[in-house]
Amino acid sequence: DTAVSQTPKYLVTQMGNDKSIKCEQNLGHDTMYWYKQDSKKFLKIMFSYNNKELIINETVPNRFSPKSPDKAHLNLHINSLELGDSAVYFCASSQGREEPQHFGDGTRLSIL
Amino acid sequence: SQQGEEDPQALSIQEGENATMNCSYKTSINNLQWYRQNSGRGLVHLILIRSNEREKHSGRLRVTLDTSKKSSSLLITASRAADTASYFCATVxxxxxxxxxxxxxxxxxxx
Structure with missing residues (x-):
């Protein structure tokens, strides 16, 4: 019954590795997002997809690549992980650009 | 750049007291939203107030919006221990x- 679910919840890995985070929503929303929350709780938009089409691509390293196989899924692949990538990554979805967003519980990424 | 800034950064109160948080933003808006984040969890949408509204209530929550001052406040009345969380305002x-x-x-x- 979880509306927005993301896996894994925790990801601990070595610098230089490649990893993926998966997100699925069962709310029938057209728009999905990826956010990064740093250690000071500051939340910043990274990407947004509307109906599988990329509409927001913030200034993030191109090591980060989102993929939306269908409008219910938005995955995040990260290449060559760096220490500064350590953060909590949240997936969210909404019905429109100014509608309330529904968040997953986050993936805590720790780089060793 | 950040659109919204909130104060105070931290607030400690006793159960039963009211809690007021303020948000200031920079550009014109169509609406302003408030979210709650419990420790280790995702954000949960609390309330949305449109630019033509001045006040909105939802249970123990009261939100005000002053577009001339580009500011909003969230009041939680009769607070409970379960209200312990981080609260964020957000605008498009x-x-x-x-x-x-x-x-x-x-x-x-x-x-």
Whole structure:
């Protein structure tokens, strides 16, 4: 019954590795997002997809690549992980650009 | 750049007291949203107030919006220990699709 679910919840890995985070929503929303929350709780938009089409691509390293196989899924692949990538990554979805967003519980990424 | 800033950064109160958090933003808006984040969890939408509204209520929550001052406040009445969380305001930046969050207020309610 979880509306927005993301896996894994925790990801601990070595610098230089490649990893993926998966997100699925069962709310029938057209728009999905990826956010990064740093250690000071500051939340910043990274990407947004509307109906599988990329509409927001913030200034993030191109090591980060989102993929939306269908409008219910938005995955995040990260290449060559760096220490500064350590953060909590949240997936969210909404019905429109100014509608309330529904968040997953986050993936805590720790780089060793 | 950040769209919203909140104060106080942290607030500690006793159960039963009221908690007020303030949010200031920079550009014109169509609406302003408030979210709550419990420790280790995702954000949960609390309330949305449109630019033509001045006040909105939802249960123990009361939100005000002053577009002339570009500010909003969230009042939680008769607080409970379960209200302990971080609270964020958020607005859409200009004509973009970006929802920009404020810096957040950490609320601690002691039983």
């Amino acid at each position: 930046l200009g004509n973009t699709d970006k929802l920009i969050f404020g810096t957040g207020t950490r609320l601690q309610v002691f039983p």
